[in-house]
Amino acid sequence: xxxxxxxxxxxxxxxxxxxxxxxxxxxxxxxxxxxxxxxxxxxxxxxxxxxxxxxxxxxxxxxxxxxxxxxxxxxxxxxxxxxxxxxxxxxxxxxxxxxxxxxxxxxxxxxxxxxxxxxxxxxxxxxxxxxxxxxxxxxxxxxxxxxxxxxxxxxxxxxxxxxxxxxxxxxxxxxxxxxxxxxxxxxxxxxxxxxxxxxxxxxxxxxxxxxxxxxxxxxxxxxxxxxxxxxxxxxxxxxxxxxxxxxxxxxxxxxxxxxxxxxxxxxxxxxxxxxxxxxxxxxxxxxxxxxxxxxxxxxxxxxxxxxxxxxxxxxxxxxxxxxxxxxxxxxxx
Amino acid sequence: xxxxxxxxxxxxxxxxxxxxxxxxxxxxxxxxxxxxxxxxxxxxxxxxxxxxxxxxxxxxxxxxxxxxxxxxxxxxxxxxxxxxxxxxxxxxxxxxxxxxxxxxxxxxxxxxxxxxxxxxxxxxxxxxxxxxxxxxxxxxxxxxxxxxxxxxxxxxxxx
Numbered sequence: 001x002x003x004x005x006x007x008x009x010x011x012x013x014x015x016x017x018x019x020x021x022x023x024x025x026x027x028x029x030x031x032x033x034x035x036x037x038x039x040x041x042x043x044x045x046x047x048x049x050x051x052x053x054x055x056x057x058x059x060x061x062x063x064x065x066x067x068x069x070x071x072x073x074x075x076x077x078x079x080x081x082x083x084x085x086x087x088x089x090x091x092x093x094x095x096x097x098x099x100x101x102x103x104x105x106x107x108x109x110x111x112x113x114x115x116x117x118x119x120x121x122x123x124x125x126x127x128x129x130x131x132x133x134x135x136x137x138x139x140x141x142x143x144x145x146x147x148x149x150x151x152x153x154x155x156x157x158x159x160x161x162x163x164x165x166x167x168x169x170x171x172x173x174x175x176x177x178x179x180x181x182x183x184x185x186x187x188x189x190x191x192x193x194x195x196x197x198x199x200x201x202x203x204x205x206x207x208x209x210x211x212x213x214x215x216x217x218x219x220x221x222x223x224x225x226x227x228x229x230x231x232x233x234x235x236x237x238x239x240x241x242x243x244x245x246x247x248x249x250x251x252x253x254x255x256x257x258x259x260x261x262x263x264x265x266x267x268x269x270x271x272x273x274x275x276x277x278x279x280x281x282x283x284x285x286x287x288x289x290x291x292x293x294x295x296x297x298x299x300x301x302x303x304x305x306x307x308x309x310x311x312x313x314x315x316x317x318x319x320x321x322x323x324x325x326x327x328x329x330x331x332x333x
Numbered sequence: 334x335x336x337x338x339x340x341x342x343x344x345x346x347x348x349x350x351x352x353x354x355x356x357x358x359x360x361x362x363x364x365x366x367x368x369x370x371x372x373x374x375x376x377x378x379x380x381x382x383x384x385x386x387x388x389x390x391x392x393x394x395x396x397x398x399x400x401x402x403x404x405x406x407x408x409x410x411x412x413x414x415x416x417x418x419x420x421x422x423x424x425x426x427x428x429x430x431x432x433x434x435x436x437x438x439x440x441x442x443x444x445x446x447x448x449x450x451x452x453x454x455x456x457x458x459x460x461x462x463x464x465x466x467x468x469x470x471x472x473x474x475x476x477x478x479x480x481x482x483x484x485x486x487x488x489x490x491x492x
Contacts, residue, residue, distance in 0.1 A: 051450070151414050151420050153414075153422065155365070155428075158359075193341075194353070271424070
C-alpha cells in the first residue's frame with residue numbers, strides 16, 4: 001500500500017527466510033569476515049575472466065541463500081537481480097543457471113534494495129509466494145569497465161572507494177521465520193552536479209538524504225524508532241556529509257545509529273581509501289552481517305539505504321554529471 | 334572547478350558542492366610531489382645504473398647504451414605489472430612511476446592483461462594501446478609542431 005509520496009508499506013510483511021553473502025580475499029581480511037557464508041582466497045574462482053568470476057560469486061550466493069531458506073531451487077518462483085557489468089550479464093547468466101523466471105534490474109549499487117523492494121511488492125500483492133533477490137560486484141571487473149585496467153598504475157585520490165568483490169542473495173517469502181520487510185521507500189534521482197568518478201560518496205550523499213527524509217516524512221515516524229540506519233556505500237567521505245546534511249534538514253540521527261556499509265566492511269588498516277563500494281557492499285553487509293545481528297537479537301528494526309551512482313564510463317567521458325539514486329528498506333525482526 | 338562549469342549549476346547545486354568540499358579530504362599535493370620526486374628519482378637512478386653497467390661490461394658508449402637500458406627497464410616494468418606490484422608502487426609514487434618509460438610499459442601491459450579474456454586480436458590487440466595510444470598520438474603531433482617551429486626559426490636565420 002502506498003503511503004505518502006513514495007513509500008510502500010507491506011501489510012503482510014514478507015519474510016527473509018534465507019540470505020547469503022559470499023566474499024573475496026579482501027573481504028576475508030575485513031571487519032565482517034565472520035558474517036560471510038563463504039570467502040574465496042582469490043578473485044578468479046577458477047574462471048577465465050573477471051566477469052565469469054563475478055557470475056560464479058552470484059551463483060554461489062543464490063545457491064547458499066536457497067539452501068539456507070530450506071526451499072529447493074524448483075520452488076523459487078521469481079529471481080530479481082542486478083549488477084554493475086554492462087548489460088548486467090552476471091545476473092542474466094546466473095538466471096540461466098537457475099532457470100527461474102527472471103527480472104533483470106539496474107540501480108547501480110542500490111540494486112539489492114531495489115530488488116528487495118520489488119520482491120516484497122510481488123509477495124505482498126499476492127503475485128508470488130516467494131522470490132529470490134541477488135546482486136554482485138567484482139573489484140577487478142568494475143575497475144576494468146569503469147576506470148583503468150586493474151594493474152594500471154594510476155594514483156587514486158583519498159576520496160576514491162574500493163569495489164567489494166562478492167555477492168549477496170536473499171529469499172523473500174510470504175511465510176516463514178526470519179527478519180520481515182515492513183516498508184520501502186523508492187528514491188528520486190538526485191544530481192548535485194558532481195562529476196568526479198573518484199568521489200562517489202559526495203555525489204551519492206544527497207540522494208541518500210533525500211530518500212531518508214522521504215521515508216520519515218511518508219511514514220511519519222522518528223529516526224529513534226530504528227536501532228540502526230545504514231547507508232549503502234557512501235564511505236568515509238559521503239557518510240559525514242550525509243550526517244551533516246540530515247542535521248541541516250532537521251533530522252538529527254544519533255551518531256551511533258547512523259552507519260555506512262562501506263565503512264563497516266573493511267578494517268582501518270586496509271588500503272581502501274574512503275571505504276567499500278559496489279553492489280555487493282550493501283548486499284553482503286545487509287544479507288550477511290546486519291541480518292545475522294537481527295537474528296541474534298542485537299537489532300530489532302533497521303533501515304538500509306542502498307545508494308547508487310547512475311553513471312557510465314561513457315557519460316563521464318562526455319562530461320556528464322553523476323545522477324544518483326537511493327532506495328530504503330525497513331527491516332524488522 | 335572552473336568558473337565555466339559552475340555557471341551551469343543551480344544555486345542549490347553550488348551550495349551543496351561548497352558544503353561537500355568542506356568535508357572532503359584534500360588531495361595531499363605536497364606529499365604527492367615529494368613522493369613523485371623520490372619514486373621517479375629511484376627509477377631513474379636504477380636506469381642510470383643499468384646504463385653504466387652496459388657501458389662498463391659491454392661494448393656500448395653513452396649514446397648507444399640508451400637502447401638496451403630502456404629495454405631492460407621496460408622488461409622490469411612488464412614483470413612488476415604482471416606480478417601485480419606496479420599498481421601498488423604507483424599508488425605511492427604517483428607521477429614518479431607514471432612519467433618514466435616504466436609507466437608507459439605499465440599502461441600497455443595492464444591493458445593487455447585485462448583484455449586477454451576477449452581474445453588475442455580484438456582483446457589484446459584492440460585494447461593494448463587504450464591508455465598508451467593518446468600518449469603516442471599527441472606525443473607525435475606535438476613533436477611535429479615543435480619540429481615545424483624549429484625549422485621555421487632556423488630558415489629565418491635564428492639559432
